[in-house]
Amino acid sequence: MKNRKTSAIDPLAAEVSSLSRRFAERSLDSSYMDRTESREAYGVYYGEVSHSKGVALGEEILRRGDSSLFRKDHLRILDLGAGTGDFGLGVAESLLAAHPFSLSLHFVDRSKEALEAAVSGRGHSRLSLTVSQATLPKDRSYLSDGYDIVTMANCLAENESQLDGFADLLGEMARSILPGGLLLLVEPADRRSSRALLTLGDDLISRHLPLHLLAPCPGGRTLPCPALRRSEDWCHEDRPAVFSEGLLKTAKLVGHVKDSLKMTYLLFGRGGAPPPPSLRLVSPLHREKGLFFGDFCDGNLWWRIRLLTRNRGDLTRAFTRLHRGESVAEGEPSSLASSPPLEGRGSIDWPRERPVIRLSHPDGRPFDPMDES
Numbered sequence: 001m002k003n004r005k006t007s008a009i010d011p012l013a014a015e016v017s018s019l020s021r022r023f024a025e026r027s028l029d030s031s032y033m034d035r036t037e038s039r040e041a042y043g044v045y046y047g048e049v050s051h052s053k054g055v056a057l058g059e060e061i062l063r064r065g066d067s068s069l070f071r072k073d074h075l076r077i078l079d080l081g082a083g084t085g086d087f088g089l090g091v092a093e094s095l096l097a098a099h100p101f102s103l104s105l106h107f108v109d110r111s112k113e114a115l116e117a118a119v120s121g122r123g124h125s126r127l128s129l130t131v132s133q134a135t136l137p138k139d140r141s142y143l144s145d146g147y148d149i150v151t152m153a154n155c156l157a158e159n160e161s162q163l164d165g166f167a168d169l170l171g172e173m174a175r176s177i178l179p180g181g182l183l184l185l186v187e188p189a190d191r192r193s194s195r196a197l198l199t200l201g202d203d204l205i206s207r208h209l210p211l212h213l214l215a216p217c218p219g220g221r222t223l224p225c226p227a228l229r230r231s232e233d234w235c236h237e238d239r240p241a242v243f244s245e246g247l248l249k250t251a252k253l254v255g256h257v258k259d260s261l262k263m264t265y266l267l268f269g270r271g272g273a274p275p276p277p278s279l280r281l282v283s284p285l286h287r288e289k290g291l292f293f294g295d296f297c298d299g300n301l302w303w304r305i306r307l308l309t310r311n312r313g314d315l316t317r318a319f320t321r322l323h324r325g326e327s328v329a330e331g332e333p334s335s336l337a338s339s340p341p342l343e344g345r346g347s348i349d350w351p352r353e354r355p356v357i358r359l360s361h362p363d364g365r366p367f368d369p370m371d372e373s
C-alpha cells in the first residue's frame with residue numbers, strides 16, 4: 001500500500017516510497033518492471049542513482065583494469081538484470097569518455113518492457129545496444145563467445161534464494177570473459193544484500209576461476225570474507241555524491257537521505273594487478289573522548305584500531321582524517337596487536353611512533369602526498 005500522505009503530495013514520491021518498502025521487505029512481485037508506473041518511477045529515481053554508481057565504477061574500472069583492455073578497438077559489455085539500463089549506461093559512459101573505442105552493451109532482463117526502456121533513444125555512433133529477455137540464472141541464451149566486461153547491479157537482492165544458481169551462472173560467465181576482462185557485481189548497502197553478495201563472492205573465489213579480486217578488498221584476501229565471520233557485520237561503500245534537485249526533492253518526500261553512493265561491490269579481473277596488502281577502513285572513523293577508532297580489514301581479519309589522543313603526533317595525525325573505504329599501509333597488523341585476535345577480530349592501539357601512511361582513496365586513487373600536508 002502507498003503511503004497516503006506522500007501519495008497526496010506527489011505521485012512519483014508515492015511510487016518510490018512503495019517500491020522502496022517492497023525492496024526492503026523483499027515483497028516485490030517479479031513483474032514490477034513490466035508495469036508503467038513502477039518502471040518509470042524506478043527509472044527516474046533509482047535509475048539516476050544507478051547511473052551515478054555506473055559512472056563512478058566505470059572510472060574505477062579505468063583505474064584498476066588491465067591496460068590491454070583499453071587498447072582494444074571495440075569492447076563488449078554484458079549487463080545482467082539491466083532494468084532500465086542506467087547502471088550499464090553509466091559504466092559505458094565513463095569508458096567511452098576516456099578512450100576512442102566503440103562499445104556494444106548487451107542488456108539482459110526478465111522484463112521486456114524494462115529492456116525496451118533501456119534501449120529507447122540511448123545508443124549513439126560509438127555505442128550499440130542490444131537486448132535479451134531471459135530469466136536468470138537458468139536461461140543462458142545470451143551467452144556467447146566472450147565479453148570483455150560483465151556487470152550485474154542490484155539483481156541478486158531479488159534472487160537471494162538462488163545464490164548457488166547465480167554462482168554457477170557467473171562461474172560459467174567468468175570462464176568466457178576475455179583476457180583482460182572484468183566482472184563487476186554491485187548490490188545495495190544494507191546488511192542482508194551486502195552479505196548475500198559477499199557470500200556469492202566467496203563462492204566464486206573458491207571455484208578457482210581465471211579471475212582475481214581487484215577491489216575493494218586489500219591484497220591477499222582470504223576465505224571467508226572477514227565481514228562474514230560474524231553475523232552482525234557487513235561491508236559497504238559510502239562515497240560522497242551529488243544528485244539532481246528533482247531526485248533530492250523526491251528523496252525528501254520519501255524520507256531518504258541521498259548524499260552519497262551507498263553500495264557493496266566486488267570487482268574481479270582476468271588480468272590487472274590486485275591491490276597491495278593494506279588496512280582498509282570498513283566503518284566510519286569514530287571519535288570519542290580521548291580517542292579515535294574504526295574497524296579495519298586486512299583481507300583476513302577485522303581489526304578495531306584505536307588512536308589515543310595522547311598518541312596523536314606528526315606521524316599519526318593522518319589517522320584522524322581517515323574516511324570509510326580508505327586504505328593505510330600495514331602489511332602485518334598482528335605485529336601491532338597486544339593480544340591474539342578473538343573470533344575473527346583483533347584490537348590494536350596505534351603507537352605514536354608508527355607512521356600512518358594513507359595509501360588510497362576508496363575508489364583506488366592513490367593519495368597525493370600533498371593531501372597529508
Ligand SMILES: C[S@@+](CC[C@H](N)C(=O)[O-])C[C@H]1O[C@@H](n2cnc3c(N)ncnc32)[C@H](O)[C@@H]1O
Nearest residue numbers: 033050081082083087109110135136153154158
Ligand atoms: C533493482 S533492478 C536493477 C536494475 C539495474 N541493474 C540497476 O542497477 O538500476 C533489478 C532488475 O533485475 C531484474 N531481475 C531480477 N531478477 C531477475 C531474474 N531472475 N532474471 C532476470 N532479470 C531479473 C528485474 O526485472 C529488474 O529489472
